[in-house]
Amino acid sequence: MRFFSTVALIISLVSLGLAFNGMKRLNDVKKGFQRTRSELSEVRDEFAAHQQSQWPKFYEVNGKLLFKPGGNRLIIDHEEIPNVMPAMIMSYEVEDPKQIERLEPGDRVHFRLKETADKLFIVNIEKAK
Numbered sequence: 001m002r003f004f005s006t007v008a009l010i011i012s013l014v015s016l017g018l019a020f021n022g023m024k025r026l027n028d029v030k031k032g033f034q035r036t037r038s039e040l041s042e043v044r045d046e047f048a049a050h051q052q053s054q055w056p057k058f059y060e061v062n063g064k065l066l067f068k069p070g071g072n073r074l075i076i077d078h079e080e081i082p083n084v085m086p087a088m089i090m091s092y093e094v095e096d097p098k099q100i101e102r103l104e105p106g107d108r109v110h111f112r113l114k115e116t117a118d119k120l121f122i123v124n125i126e127k128a129k
């Protein structure tokens with residue numbers, strides 16, 4: 001009888017040890033997950049900062065004003081904008097509509113384009129000399 005209770009005690013101690021070890025391992029895995037998650041969020045923050053550092057971009061462009069359709073819009077035949085777009089006729093919004101008043105269709109113009117993550121518009125436009 002004594003032998004059996006000794007065996008039972010040993011079995012209980014061993015399984016207790018195994019359970020403890022299992023919990024410790026589970027904890028390590030959890031810590032690993034937390035570390036990975038915080039590393040991921042660091043990478044995400046860095047990526048967002050990098051994206052933001054790209055904007056805004058500015059371009060100096062030459063062209064000819066073709067139409068003034070109204071509002072703050074201009075139709076311009078512009079020269080190539082290197083690495084952005086080839087020469088073409090297109091419509092642009094001007095940030096400050098007052099700048100449109102002193103321009104007439106047919107004018108050669110020089111303008112400064114501003115590009116943000118979701119918009120492309122003219123921040124400054126004047127008659128080219």
Ligand SMILES: [Cu+2]
Binds near residue numbers: 086087088089
């Ligand atoms: Cu264009």
